[in-house]
Amino acid sequence: MTKLWGGRFQKSAESWVDEFGASIGFDQQLVMEDLEGSVAHVTMLGAQGILDSKEVEQILAGLAELKKKAEAGELEFHVANEDIHLNLEKMLTDLIGPVGGKLHTGRSRNDQVATDMHLFLKKRVVEVVELIEAFQKTILEKAEQHIETIAPGYTHLQRAQPISFAHHLMAYFWMLERDKERFNESMKRIDILPLGAGAMAGTTFPINREKSAELLGFSKVYPNSMDAVSDRDFIVEFLSNSSLLMTHLSRFAEEIIIWSTDEFKFIELDDAFSTGSSIMPQKKNPDMAELIRGKTGRVYGNLMGLLTVLKGTPLTYNKDMQEDKEGMFDTVHTILGALKIFEGMVRTMTVNTERLHSAVHSDFSNATELADYLATKGMPFREAHEVTGKLVFTCIQRGIFLLDLPLEDMRKESELLEEDVYDVLKPEAAVRRRHSLGGTGFDQVRIQIDKAKTLVSTN
Numbered sequence: 001m002t003k004l005w006g007g008r009f010q011k012s013a014e015s016w017v018d019e020f021g022a023s024i025g026f027d028q029q030l031v032m033e034d035l036e037g038s039v040a041h042v043t044m045l046g047a048q049g050i051l052d053s054k055e056v057e058q059i060l061a062g063l064a065e066l067k068k069k070a071e072a073g074e075l076e077f078h079v080a081n082e083d084i085h086l087n088l089e090k091m092l093t094d095l096i097g098p099v100g101g102k103l104h105t106g107r108s109r110n111d112q113v114a115t116d117m118h119l120f121l122k123k124r125v126v127e128v129v130e131l132i133e134a135f136q137k138t139i140l141e142k143a144e145q146h147i148e149t150i151a152p153g154y155t156h157l158q159r160a161q162p163i164s165f166a167h168h169l170m171a172y173f174w175m176l177e178r179d180k181e182r183f184n185e186s187m188k189r190i191d192i193l194p195l196g197a198g199a200m201a202g203t204t205f206p207i208n209r210e211k212s213a214e215l216l217g218f219s220k221v222y223p224n225s226m227d228a229v230s231d232r233d234f235i236v237e238f239l240s241n242s243s244l245l246m247t248h249l250s251r252f253a254e255e256i257i258i259w260s261t262d263e264f265k266f267i268e269l270d271d272a273f274s275t276g277s278s279i280m281p282q283k284k285n286p287d288m289a290e291l292i293r294g295k296t297g298r299v300y301g302n303l304m305g306l307l308t309v310l311k312g313t314p315l316t317y318n319k320d321m322q323e324d325k326e327g328m329f330d331t332v333h334t335i336l337g338a339l340k341i342f343e344g345m346v347r348t349m350t351v352n353t354e355r356l357h358s359a360v361h362s363d364f365s366n367a368t369e370l371a372d373y374l375a376t377k378g379m380p381f382r383e384a385h386e387v388t389g390k391l392v393f394t395c396i397q398r399g400i401f402l403l404d405l406p407l408e409d410m411r412k413e414s415e416l417l418e419e420d421v422y423d424v425l426k427p428e429a430a431v432r433r434r435h436s437l438g439g440t441g442f443d444q445v446r447i448q449i450d451k452a453k454t455l456v457s458t459n
């Protein structure tokens with residue numbers, strides 16, 4: 001097959017060499033964006049009088065036909081035509097004749113591919129934000145059902161202080177809120193159009209880049225043609241935001257996994273989001289949560305991969321940049337999938353409130369309450385900490401908890417302790433009394449949930 005750039009060549013590359021250089025295997029995912037970019041480009045060429053209206057009409061008709069075929073899945077791509085850009089251009093000339101060759105006037109594949117990538121990410125980031133928000137809403141709904149569900153809170157995965165289970169869930173709402181913010185803010189940098197930069201130096205044709213930007217819905221154009229074709233920072237930023245998102249999902253996934261063990265039994269995942277074992281009939285495995293935790297690795301890998309590809313490449317375009325695509329496609333696919341699955345998993349999971357209740361009533365996570373009680377009565381907190389520690393130790397030796405320790409034994413350590421300490425030591429009270437802003441007190445959790453509701457759209 002003759003190459004679209006074959007004029008200068010005396011012999012063609014062997015097919016296995018073509019294969020190594022080709023990106024059509026994966027960049028065919030840019031088919032719609034490439035066609036969209038071409039439509040805008042040729043329209044602009046017409047408006048500027050660079051092509052006459054008949055030529056523009058013919059090219060637009062050809063592009064429309066290709067779009068129809070693309071939607072029907074009828075386009076046949078060939079490795080010999082290297083990438084999506086050359087494949088489509090070849091198809092266009094096959095369809096409408098040599099006038100198709102005028103489409104590339106004043107354009108290079110370098111500004112074309114960068115344009116496609118910007119268009120692609122612009123759409124996908126909107127989808128990501130929508131799915132983040134859908135997940136946030138589900139978390140919010142679950143949280144609302146469990147404001148008064150008392151659960152153990154942990155540090156070092158050791159029982160720390162009693163909390164409202166809603167408070168724990170809502171922690172992830174806020175992480176996702178920042179993720180959403182990051183993706184939204186990144187839009188500012190995705191929304192810059194490289195088209196019109198040419199190969200790297202601009203063009204002698206009297207093009208109108210602002211017109212192309214307007215046609216494609218971009219608010220700005222790259223002010224420097226060399227920068228426009230060289231940088232992939234907007235993709236790095238997307239991969240970085242995706243990595244952070246996956247960090248959050250992965251931590252949540254890890255908790256889901258721990259909570260569904262027999263040892264914890266805090267939640268039960270719906271059958272639809274669990275799998276069985278091929279040998280052990282009793283098993284119900286949290287595969288989806290594990291997979292999300294696992295897939296976090298590939299998203300980090302994609303970020304590191306692209307940073308490493310870009311590092312040290314001289315300006316401007318280098319073929320290295322073709323390596324920006326697979327990691328980005330893979331990341332888009334991975335995070336959209338992970339968000340969708342996670343939403344369903346949380347929506348359908350059952351929270352074992354009794355188990356949470358009994359867990360928090362059989363530990364020492366109310367010890368801080370005792371120390372605070374003494375401190376409120378005037379004992380320096382350090383001393384109160386020491387006294388409480390001794391009482392905890394006494395309980396451990398007797399195999400009981402603080403609420404079971406008779407007052408006379410408590411008073412051996414401090415006369416400040418009185419009958420009312422038992423009310424303070426109740427886990428419910430420990431949660432209820434935490435009125436500090438952003439704390440786990442029921443009133444604070446309600447305030448938090450009300451605030452959260454204003455941040456997700458209600459439709």
Ligand code: ARG
Binds near residue numbers: 027083113323
């Ligand atoms: N397939 C190429 C890529 O993805 C398109 C740009 C090719 N440009 C060039 N000068 N070889 O980067």
